[in-house]
Amino acid sequence: MxxxxxxxxxxxxxxVPGMGSDHCAGIVKTSLKRLxxxxxxxxxxxxxxxxxxxxxxxxxxxxxxxxxxxAGYEVASASSSGVGNTVQLIVPSMGSDHCAGIVxxxxxxxxxxxxxxxxxxSHKVHIEIAEGGPTAExxxxxxxxAGYxxxxxxxxxxxxxxxxDADIEGAxxxxxxxxxxxxxxxxxLIMLLMIPHMFWQPIPGxxxxxxxxxxxxxxxxxxxxxxxxxxxxxxxxxxxxxVLISMGSLPPYLIGLAGFFVTMTSFIEMxxxxxxxxxxxxxxxxxxxxxxxxxxxxLLTLGAKTARVERDGQELEVPIKALQPGDIMVIRPGxxxxxxxxxxxxxxxxxxxxxxxxxxxxxxxxxxxxxxxxINKEGRLRVKATKVGGDTFLSQVIKLVEQAQGSRVPIQxxxxxxxxxxxxxxxxxxxxxxxxxxxxxxxxxxILVWGAGFLPWVDPTASTPVLAILAAIAVxxxxxxxxxxxxxxxxxxxxxxxxxxxxxxxxxxxxxQTFKDVKVMVLDKTGTITQGKPKLxxxxxxxxxxxxxxxxxxxxxxxxxxxxxxxAIVEGAGERMVQPGEVTEFxxxxxxxxxxxxxxxxxxxxxxxxxxEKGVSGLEALDKALDDLEGRGRTAVxxxxxxxxxxIVAVADTIKQESIAAIRGMHALGLHVVMITGDxxxxxxxxxxxxxxxxxxxxxxxxxxxxxxxxxxQKYGDHVAMVGDGINDAPALKQANVGIxxxxxxxxxxxxxxxxxxxxxxTGVVEAMQLxxxxxxxxxxxxxxxxxxxxxxxxxxxIGLLHPMIGVxxxxxxxxxxxxxxxxxxxxxxxxxxxPAAP
Numbered sequence: 001m002x003x004x005x006x007x008x009x010x011x012x013x014x015x016v017p018g019m020g021s022d023h024c025a026g027i028v029k030t031s032l033k034r035l036x037x038x039x040x041x042x043x044x045x046x047x048x049x050x051x052x053x054x055x056x057x058x059x060x061x062x063x064x065x066x067x068x069x070x071a072g073y074e075v076a077s078a079s080s081s082g083v084g085n086t087v088q089l090i091v092p093s094m095g096s097d098h099c100a101g102i103v104x105x106x107x108x109x110x111x112x113x114x115x116x117x118x119x120x121x122s123h124k125v126h127i128e129i130a131e132g133g134p135t136a137e138x139x140x141x142x143x144x145x146a147g148y149x150x151x152x153x154x155x156x157x158x159x160x161x162x163x164x165d166a167d168i169e170g171a172x173x174x175x176x177x178x179x180x181x182x183x184x185x186x187x188x189l190i191m192l193l194m195i196p197h198m199f200w201q202p203i204p205g206x207x208x209x210x211x212x213x214x215x216x217x218x219x220x221x222x223x224x225x226x227x228x229x230x231x232x233x234x235x236x237x238x239x240x241x242x243v244l245i246s247m248g249s250l251p252p253y254l255i256g257l258a259g260f261f262v263t264m265t266s267f268i269e270m271x272x273x274x275x276x277x278x279x280x281x282x283x284x285x286x287x288x289x290x291x292x293x294x295x296x297x298x299l300l301t302l303g304a305k306t307a308r309v310e311r312d313g314q315e316l317e318v319p320i321k322a323l324q325p326g327d328i329m330v331i332r333p334g335x336x337x338x339x340x341x342x343x344x345x346x347x348x349x350x351x352x353x354x355x356x357x358x359x360x361x362x363x364x365x366x367x368x369x370x371x372x373x374x375i376n377k378e379g380r381l382r383v384k385a386t387k388v389g390g391d392t393f394l395s396q397v398i399k400l401v402e403q404a405q406g407s408r409v410p411i412q413x414x415x416x417x418x419x420x421x422x423x424x425x426x427x428x429x430x431x432x433x434x435x436x437x438x439x440x441x442x443x444x445x446x447i448l449v450w451g452a453g454f455l456p457w458v459d460p461t462a463s464t465p466v467l468a469i470l471a472a473i474a475v476x477x478x479x480x481x482x483x484x485x486x487x488x489x490x491x492x493x494x495x496x497x498x499x500x501x502x503x504x505x506x507x508x509x510x511x512x513q514t515f516k517d518v519k520v521m522v523l524d525k526t527g528t529i530t531q532g533k534p535k536l537x538x539x540x541x542x543x544x545x546x547x548x549x550x551x552x553x554x555x556x557x558x559x560x561x562x563x564x565x566x567x568a569i570v571e572g573a574g575e576r577m578v579q580p581g582e583v584t585e586f587x588x589x590x591x592x593x594x595x596x597x598x599x600x601x602x603x604x605x606x607x608x609x610x611x612x613e614k615g616v617s618g619l620e621a622l623d624k625a626l627d628d629l630e631g632r633g634r635t636a637v638x639x640x641x642x643x644x645x646x647x648i649v650a651v652a653d654t655i656k657q658e659s660i661a662a663i664r665g666m667h668a669l670g671l672h673v674v675m676i677t678g679d680x681x682x683x684x685x686x687x688x689x690x691x692x693x694x695x696x697x698x699x700x701x702x703x704x705x706x707x708x709x710x711x712x713x714q715k716y717g718d719h720v721a722m723v724g725d726g727i728n729d730a731p732a733l734k735q736a737n738v739g740i741x742x743x744x745x746x747x748x749x750x751x752x753x754x755x756x757x758x759x760x761x762x763t764g765v766v767e768a769m770q771l772x773x774x775x776x777x778x779x780x781x782x783x784x785x786x787x788x789x790x791x792x793x794x795x796x797x798x799i800g801l802l803h804p805m806i807g808v809x810x811x812x813x814x815x816x817x818x819x820x821x822x823x824x825x826x827x828x829x830x831x832x833x834x835x836p837a838a839p
Contacts, residue, residue: 012064014050015077018229019043023422023484024073025050031071035059048076072229072242087136089125089143090152100125106146110134152321176283180276183222186213187276194269207259207266214272218253223275243423247430248476248804249274255469267469273805274477277812303373303394307338310382323388331381339372340387348379426479426794433798434472441467447799457803467800474797478807483789483814487782490822495775498825503758504768511754512779515721515738515772520712521666521765522722524705524729525677525684528742528762529691530653532725534564536572537634537654540625541647542618550647551578553603554639557596560586565635566594568651593637604640611638611645618645633686655690658763663692665766672716676700676708676732705732713737723765740765767830774828782818789814 019025025043028050032038037058042051052064065078079086091103100118103125107116112133117126127139134142140153190213197203216222223246230246252267252274259266306317308330315330323329323339331337337350349361352374361377364370370383372392389395437444441464448460448467462470492509499506506512526532539547555573558566559580570580583603586596593606604614608626611619622638622645629636634650666673674695677684684698700708709732712720722729722736733739733753741753742760757764793810796802802810 010054010056010061012050012052012054012061013079014052014065014068014075015048016050016068016073017048017076018073019048019050027071028068028073031067032064035063035067038064070232070235072232074225074229087127087129087139088152088154089127089139089150091125091143091148091150102146103143103148106142107139110138110142154321173283176279179222179225180279180283182220183217183272183276183279186217187272189213190269190272207256207268210266210268210272211253211257214253214268217272217275218249222279223249226275226278244426244476244479245274245278247427248473249278252469252473252804270473270804274473277805277809278477280812304336304338308332308335321389323385325385325388327385329383329385331376331383333376333378333380335376337370337372337374337376337383339385340392341370341372341383341385343368343370343381344384345382346379348381349377351375351377422479422484422790426475429794429798430472430475433475434468436798437468437471437800438464444800447801451801455801457806458801470804471798471800473804474800474802474807475794477804478793478797478802478811479790483786483818484783486815486818487786488779490819491775491778491782491825494822494825495771495778498828499768499771502764502767502771502830504764504771505756505758506768506772507754507756511738512772512775514718515755515769516776517719518721518738518769519670519672519719520674520716520721521671522674522676522709522712522720522732522736523663523693523762524722524724525675525679525687526653527725528723529659529675529687529693530655533653534568534635534651535654536568536575536649537652538629538650539647540622540629540650542621542645545646547647548576548578550639550649551576552581553598553601553641553646554605554637554649555579556581556583556598557586557594557603557605559583560596561588561594563594565637565651569637569649572651601641602643605637605649608638611640614640614643616640616643616645621645622648630682631686633683655687656762658761659691662762662766665763666769667692669766669769674712676705703731705729706735708732709735723762740768770830771828774825778822778825782821785821786814786818 016028019028028043029041032041032050032052035054037055039053039055041053043049044051050068054064061078065075068075104116104118107113107125107127110133112129113127114133115126115128118124125143129139136153140150143150190210193203193206193209197206203209219227226242227246227250230242234243249271253271256266256268256271304320306319307323307327308315308317309323310316310328310330320338328344329338329341333348343364343366345366347363347365350364350370351361352371364381369386370381371394372387373394387393445460445467448458451458452460488509492512495512496506523529539550541547541550551569551573555570555578558569560583573580581598583596583598586594588594589606589610592610593604595602595604595606597603604611604616608619616638619638625648626636626638629648629650634652636648636650638648639646663673672694673692674697675684675688675693676697677699678701679687679698681696681698684696687693688696697708709720709722713735718737720736721738721740722732723740723742724730724733725742733741738755739753740755740757742757742762742764755768757768793802793807793814797807
């Protein structure tokens, strides 16, 4: 990264711990959109992150931070890519304050340095760079000129953002717990005093004691952050949830102080209780959301922290950040693979369950690829690093899961329209309730008389002002836009996390909603239904020839060829313990066959046309076997020795073991399954018949697959999903309403697809669809519950049947119920075949 070139746009990245729902995210966006120079804005509820493109010529990072804070939300961290940044230098020989002073003095000579901090214990120097300041390399050179070697110079914005976010989230949870304790202890004492004061014996000086106990709860550390947030929100003309809490707690406390001058009901206890339950709700929400988003933190802990590398003939242990592509890593039994690479020496089995969800260890030998964070089970391996940092498979998975968790589902637009106007409407209803009770209390009092029969907190004998205040405050505290705002993101957090653990990577919430309506599943044949490479399947021999003789002749000649069919024959012979011999005078006749001498005999291998041209005898005896093999989709080659037909060797792209079960599972989900392939009609239909495909389109070239998918969309509507290898089929995957890339390990192509199946098994399609249906079902359940709660609760509060203290508990319970319902997704059983999973 360099700050020397002129930047036209920059990316601001802010962590906002209090942005806990889509309602909050909408308020933040509204505030940011008012800035001149702001561009596209993305919010991620799961990571509490806001990312915004902006023009650094018109706007500074601090102004963006201020806009978010004006909306009522504290910003825990703010960084910018493309302009001013923080650079971290590791200086191993900086071992004293004297050394640190020299380093600082050298750096301060450079223009564009905002702040320098040094840590002797960790040998680190942190430099904040102003926009247009020096690059990381220039800072490194300045320190080295002072006589100190720099082991590492990195932009901190490039470091592990997800890890930082996890740390910030943990700190926010601790802060929420601290505020809860500070508010909870005085409020508990107030409750303990209130009960005997009201029902048994009045306590002398009760009002003064309660006012003093409630003051820190409502005004100081307990409620100060809430009131600060609501004030910012109001002055910014955006209305967050804290506005309702402030309006529900401040007036009761202030009205209660009137009890020092006139005889009246005290509302101070209510103010403290409302604030305490609000803080309890915030803490429980943060903790529950932490459980919902634990997939990211789990992924973050999987990677190795150090790596053993060979440098200058020695094995050295270095931090992961120090790895470079091309480094040779030494991985001992039990070690985690530090980063993605290729085996150059050794054999072992690796546990790749973190990437694929598959518990059976996978055999690895020289030439095979390995994935970072997988575990070496037994042998010693030397592996060349091929990808490091943000390019590794694990990093890409983390980014994809974060992207899914921060994405939007079309159905969420309903909730957005409601929550955008929610708080102002609630305030108006609260004021209307106050006026109605104040003006027409006697008319409304019969409602209370009726309610008092089964609601112990309803008091029909209370004075008119008390009833008006109780109704207004109850409306404020019962209203909960947070439940609506949490409905979608919490379900996406849990669903995408479950998918990641099973090797199912869903790119967006939109794909989840679209996936549930899919009616047609289009499958590519090669590499999807089949293995993707030919394999020796059958042998047919002429009279007097054994299978071993036939295979010996074929393998010996084909061993000199690089054709895929030749490789399949040689590998198949090896599996049958037949080793190729020596061939001389090897010749290839284009696409028709090959020939060569084996032990003095001329062996000819090819199609029927070639052998006819060469005058081979005895072919008629093999015609029936040839027709049978070709009818079952096999590629059959004839073998002749010294002009006489000796047999047939058949190869085929064999069907994957799980394909039949997977297609059976698709049928159980009600899908019409179509295979589109470039193979000939005969071979395609043979495969389709074996696995149970409903419809076959054969002879379709890669460029024609897009038209084929488009034709299916015209026939069946926008309900077509396609499964392909994610590379050759990329255009067709894009055309489909849901594109599904089926890969294996690190060889996943996630850019072309909405869903990526890391495990490379077709059964993952069934599991992915079951997961998407279950996730969308939870989103709908959450939205229905949150909407019904508000529709029912606000009128009940307005007519005086809900006490504010009960209301604030119910408000908290509604948000927690939405989160809890989303967490129930973890109980969903995904079935590879036959039966769909129940939500």
